[in-house]
Amino acid sequence: MIRILTSVLILLAMIVTTQAAQLRGTGDMGVIIERTTGSVQIIETTNQTSLARIEGLGDLSHASIVYSRDERFAYVFGRDGGLSKIDLLTQKLTKRIMQAGNSIGGAISDDGKLIAVSNYKPGGVKIFNADTLELVANIPAIYGADNDLSKTVGLVDAPGSRFIFTLYDAGEIWVADCSKCLAGKSPEITKMKDIGLQPYDGLISSDGRYYIAGLFGEDGMSMVDLWQDKLSARRILDGYGRGEKKLPVYKMPHLEGWAQAADSFYLPAVGHHQVLIVDAKTFKQTGSIDVHGQPIFVMARPDGRQIWVNFAHPRNDTIQVIDVPSGKIIKEFKPGKAVLHMEFTPRGEQLWMSVRDENRINVYDTRTLEKITSLPAKTPSGIFFTWRAGRIGL
Amino acid sequence: MIRILTSVLILLAMIVTTQAAQLRGTGDMGVIIERTTGSVQIIETTNQTSLARIEGLGDLSHASIVYSRDERFAYVFGRDGGLSKIDLLTQKLTKRIMQAGNSIGGAISDDGKLIAVSNYKPGGVKIFNADTLELVANIPAIYGADNDLSKTVGLVDAPGSRFIFTLYDAGEIWVADCSKCLAGKSPEITKMKDIGLQPYDGLISSDGRYYIAGLFGEDGMSMVDLWQDKLSARRILDGYGRGEKKLPVYKMPHLEGWAQAADSFYLPAVGHHQVLIVDAKTFKQTGSIDVHGQPIFVMARPDGRQIWVNFAHPRNDTIQVIDVPSGKIIKEFKPGKAVLHMEFTPRGEQLWMSVRDENRINVYDTRTLEKITSLPAKTPSGIFFTWRAGRIGL
Numbered sequence: 007m008i009r010i011l012t013s014v015l016i017l018l019a020m021i022v023t024t025q026a027a028q029l030r031g032t033g034d035m036g037v038i039i040e041r042t043t044g045s046v047q048i049i050e051t052t053n054q055t056s057l058a059r060i061e062g063l064g065d066l067s068h069a070s071i072v073y074s075r076d077e078r079f080a081y082v083f084g085r086d087g088g089l090s091k092i093d094l095l096t097q098k099l100t101k102r103i104m105q106a107g108n109s110i111g112g113a114i115s116d117d118g119k120l121i122a123v124s125n126y127k128p129g130g131v132k133i134f135n136a137d138t139l140e141l142v143a144n145i146p147a148i149y150g151a152d153n154d155l156s157k158t159v160g161l162v163d164a165p166g167s168r169f170i171f172t173l174y175d176a177g178e179i180w181v182a183d184c185s186k187c188l189a190g191k192s193p194e195i196t197k198m199k200d201i202g203l204q205p206y207d208g209l210i211s212s213d214g215r216y217y218i219a220g221l222f223g224e225d226g227m228s229m230v231d232l233w234q235d236k237l238s239a240r241r242i243l244d245g246y247g248r249g250e251k252k253l254p255v256y257k258m259p260h261l262e263g264w265a266q267a268a269d270s271f272y273l274p275a276v277g278h279h280q281v282l283i284v285d286a287k288t289f290k291q292t293g294s295i296d297v298h299g300q301p302i303f304v305m306a307r308p309d310g311r312q313i314w315v316n317f318a319h320p321r322n323d324t325i326q327v328i329d330v331p332s333g334k335i336i337k338e339f340k341p342g343k344a345v346l347h348m349e350f351t352p353r354g355e356q357l358w359m360s361v362r363d364e365n366r367i368n369v370y371d372t373r374t375l376e377k378i379t380s381l382p383a384k385t386p387s388g389i390f391f392t393w394r395a396g397r398i399g400l
Numbered sequence: 401m402i403r404i405l406t407s408v409l410i411l412l413a414m415i416v417t418t419q420a421a422q423l424r425g426t427g428d429m430g431v432i433i434e435r436t437t438g439s440v441q442i443i444e445t446t447n448q449t450s451l452a453r454i455e456g457l458g459d460l461s462h463a464s465i466v467y468s469r470d471e472r473f474a475y476v477f478g479r480d481g482g483l484s485k486i487d488l489l490t491q492k493l494t495k496r497i498m499q500a501g502n503s504i505g506g507a508i509s510d511d512g513k514l515i516a517v518s519n520y521k522p523g524g525v526k527i528f529n530a531d532t533l534e535l536v537a538n539i540p541a542i543y544g545a546d547n548d549l550s551k552t553v554g555l556v557d558a559p560g561s562r563f564i565f566t567l568y569d570a571g572e573i574w575v576a577d578c579s580k581c582l583a584g585k586s587p588e589i590t591k592m593k594d595i596g597l598q599p600y601d602g603l604i605s606s607d608g609r610y611y612i613a614g615l616f617g618e619d620g621m622s623m624v625d626l627w628q629d630k631l632s633a634r635r636i637l638d639g640y641g642r643g644e645k646k647l648p649v650y651k652m653p654h655l656e657g658w659a660q661a662a663d664s665f666y667l668p669a670v671g672h673h674q675v676l677i678v679d680a681k682t683f684k685q686t687g688s689i690d691v692h693g694q695p696i697f698v699m700a701r702p703d704g705r706q707i708w709v710n711f712a713h714p715r716n717d718t719i720q721v722i723d724v725p726s727g728k729i730i731k732e733f734k735p736g737k738a739v740l741h742m743e744f745t746p747r748g749e750q751l752w753m754s755v756r757d758e759n760r761i762n763v764y765d766t767r768t769l770e771k772i773t774s775l776p777a778k779t780p781s782g783i784f785f786t787w788r789a790g791r792i793g794l
Binding site for chain 2 (some may be wrong): 028029030031032033034035050051052073074075076077078079094095097116117118165166185213214215233267268269287308309310311331332351352353354355373392393395396397398
């Protein structure tokens with residue numbers, strides 16, 4: 007009997023220990039995409055450690071992540087149409103569905119109840135119940151006289167359970183109000199047509215007011231002020247795009263790579279070795295900063311005092327840090343081959359960086375600009391921290 | 401033996417159940433001050449429920465709260481000099497110290513390692529290790545030829561482990577750089593003198609760049625641009641203050657009651673039934689909105705589209721909601737006696753409100769402006785959600 011009791015007590019102790027290990031706040035956690043192995047790592051930023059790896063997530067090239075409003079669950083949007091829900095606390099895959107043949111990006115509604123995914127094949131946007139991943143609404147991106155289906159890109163959330171996206175093939179911006187979707191109603195769609203050729207990406211300002219689409223087919227961008235009574239798109243930043251092409255464009259910069267700091271946007275020039283400065287109120291260019299290569303991500307530290315920039319191949323081994331008040335580059339260093347993505351902690355004292363071809367994550371102290379530590383990772387790309395749960399459009 | 405085994409298994413099941421109940425993300429949690437009973441409630445905003453009450457926290461009039469960077473622990477700053485650390489997951493008081501005789505407000509450093517508390521008696525600021533609550537640094541607010549001790553107010557954090565506060569009696573603003581305090585070094589103090597008479601409160605802009613002190617002893621305010629190489633204060637908003645006093649001032653508005661929305665600050669006029677609109681770049685007044693009473697808190701929904709306003713006694717039973725684009729009041733309602741504090745969820749779809757004299761918390765849907773639910777609470781005052789952990793200056 008004593009032996010049985012001992013076994014039970016050991017079991018009990020194990021369970022308590024396991025549970026205790028998982029009993030933790032989720033505000034300092036994050037997930038890192040491991041691109042070629044279809045896996046992710048769960049990390050925490052207080053002691054800068056890796057907590058777990060979760061595998062079996064399919065094709066994660068260009069994968070992205072959003073978080074549940076309690077910061078417990080991560081939703082991973084794969085390139086192969088996979089949508090995976092991960093539990094950061096039990097460190098397990100909670101559910102995984104294949105919702106399309108080829109997809110790019112997703113969003114979570116402001117109330118945390120809906121997940122939207124943007125699809126290439128078939129075109130359109132699908133909306134799921136965030137708890138169960140059951141389909142709630144399907145929005146085929148039908149356009150033109152022939153009822154063609156368009157690829158959708160630049161999907162973001164906006165206040166009021168709305169999702170906004172662009173139709174690449176159609177040159178349209180759509181706003182889907184899904185505030186009654188869970189009550190069984192179809193989303194109300196507002197369409198803006200003829201917004202420009204081949205809108206390839208989109209972003210929303212951090213207050214959820216302005217939606218901006220980048221155009222691959224012409225110079226300039228298209229902007230919607232979502233506070234208007236009757237929604238319409240207007241042209242901004244003429245000359246921003248493929249333009250004069252003095253240099254070959256290795257990669258169109260992602261619009262998530264725009265930064266806002268001190269009343270201006272800082273954005274990657276297309277094809278040029280420059281960061282452009284644009285007034286955040288008028289959307290007119292007010293200056294530029296010469297940099298090391300074609301910028302990809304131009305990331306502002308949360309206080310807007312520093313801007314960190316990475317570059318397109320073949321200059322993607324280098325990082326430059328810009329001091330915003332002076333507009334000067336205060337630091338240049340070479341973290342290693344293929345610096346793909348950067349993420350700040352929410353108050354900006356740390357920056358995490360994926361160095362894909364060296365299978366490493368570097369962590370920096372943004373005050374001293376010195377490296378704090380490195381963590382091993384398999385071909386890391388995107389880095390996403392849980393603070394995104396509380397922000398509009400991320 | 402079977403009886404013993406059964407007992408053990410029941411115990412085991414109880415432990416697992418208890419642990420499982422606490423295994424939860426912390427991104428949707430919050431703490432509500434129960435003013436007269438020295439207690440707090442822990443709540444969650446996904447299903448809008450109360451999870452626990454913690455008692456024995458001393459005098460909580462004018463109490464405030466900051467959160468650890470993992471959003472697991474809340475630090476409660478009491479009026480009686482008490483500093484309490486609460487675990488939101490085990491729902492227990494982790495530690496409580498009496499650090500002064502009379503204090504007002506506190507802050508947590510951007511790296512989450514330091515807690516600072518602002519004291520009336522004795523004057524000055526004390527800085528503690530956030531893990532252990534051990535004293536790390538003591539900053540007596542000594543001023544003038546006679547080495548008097550000043551009350552300190554308006555304490556906030558700024559990037560780089562800095563704390564900023566004003567000396568009420570001395571008319572000074574001090575910046576304490578505590579980035580080496582945990583290594584045993586004293587904080588480096590930068591003092592700005594003659595900033596104005598009786599600075600009674602302070603705030604820092606959401607990017608951590610501008611610190612603004614309100615003046616009780618004269619009209620106008622004092623502002624420091626923390627991006628300057630050599631710090632100095634300059635006067636802004638001449639005429640903002642006790643001023644002409646056409647109406648008796650029942651209560652000087654807290655500066656945390658300022659809101660930023662769409663390139664402007666919205667702030668409570670002192671003594672007048674108005675919300676003032678001030679350009680966020682030039683700090684010049686550009687307009688005003690007539691409201692129901694003397695405004696206390698002027699709170700912007702996180703997207704800046706709406707402003708919610710409460711009022712000083714005797715008009716503190718009423719709330720007005722301003723639509724920012726039109727500048728019009730779109731809703732007025734009477735939640736009950738003594739509406740003291742309001743808090744938005746981080747993406748703004750809910751607003752929580754304490755109705756002190758009715759012992760209730762009301763929760764509103766900010767889209768429909770309808771009440772979602774009410775929760776009982778004992779004389780509730782301040783409401784603080786965990787999203788504050790990731791913001792500068794909150």
